[in-house]
């Protein structure tokens with residue numbers, strides 16, 4: 001059986017990818033809740049959708065099959081006949097304090113066609129959408145000016161994070177912040193019930209029912225044997241060690257994990273905001289993660305004796321990568337050319353967050369023109385997409401895409 005998920009590199013020719021088209025959820029962001037929802041501004045819906053459609057078409061024009069999360073989730077729910085069970089679980093995780101409100105929301109949502117229900121859950125439910133006749137004090141006296149019964153999920157277009165493909169499987173992630181924790185339920189229901197994915201040989205290496213956080217922006221597939229995972233604001237060292245034990249013990253093919261420690265902050269929330277692989281021997285890197293002499297704390301996890309994990313600490317990232325990838329030399333291309341002003345400016349708008357669609361071929365945001373030109377000067381083919389509204393969510397082309405199938409690299 002050929003797994004419907006097969007990703008053994010960051011750069012193998014991209015064959016199938018999972019996207020989510022920005023929807024009404026981005027217009028349910030307000031200044032009061034913007035930061036809690038992990039946004040730094042409020043996108044203009046028609047333009048963000050146009051930009052996302054151009055991103056999707058760019059991938060199709062390069063031979064990529066584009067699947068949409070919202071469609072797969074609705075298809076899975078119908079295929080598994082789990083509409084009520086999924087809705088109950090979603091409502092239970094939506095922090096609704098009042099049983100009367102939860103019951104009314106269930107009636108409201110379950111009456112919709114499945115895709116409409118999925119998109120409404122994603123968009124959020126405003127208090128002015130349904131008239132809930134409740135006599136409970138919690139309702140009549142509730143914080144009346146909070147405009148939502150269910151919060152919007154505007155980060156869903158960053159499909160890279162709630163689940164992460166890895167070999168012939170994936171992790172379905174326990175996300176760090178409440179604003180994103182419900183997102184991984186969609187991939188969970190797809191893996192459990194969608195005919196293309198359920199019981200088709202794809203492994204779930206780690207599920208979302210964990211205490212420790214992990215997000216896909218930190219999970220890079222450097223080869224069929226080596227992963228790089230960021231120790232970051234969004235992924236804990238504990239999660240990495242737990243995943244290593246599972247991968248090493250379950251014939252995943254992976255033999256080494258490079259746990260790369262990066263600053264814990266919003267701008268650099270995931271490893272892929274500061275470091276991405278773009279060719280057999282080339283990476284982008286944001287100078288802001290490098291200490292004196294280019295030092296980056298890197299912990300190499302390998303199978304030890306008696307199912308233990310052997311951990312080795314190194315600081316020369318370039319050498320660690322050369323040794324792990326068995327290449328004679330390797331280039332780390334600095335974001336913004338390493339300039340003290342351009343690098344942080346372009347990193348803020350995801351100048352380091354490239355999506356490789358083949359070895360040496362990357363999709364990037366057009367706004368990061370200094371980083372893009374540097375990549376071209378290093379022999380990389382750069383395909384730019386418009387990004388004025390997309391970038392307001394603080395994610396780039398790699399964030400907005402979860403590869404499901406990549407061709408294996410020729411040895």
Ligand SMILES: NC(=[NH2+])NCCC[C@H](N)C(=O)O
Pocket residue numbers: 037038039155158160161180216217218269270272273353393394395396398399
């Ligand atoms: N893989 C990535 N870099 N994802 C970017 C996610 C951005 C999103 N606003 C968040 O804070 O979670």
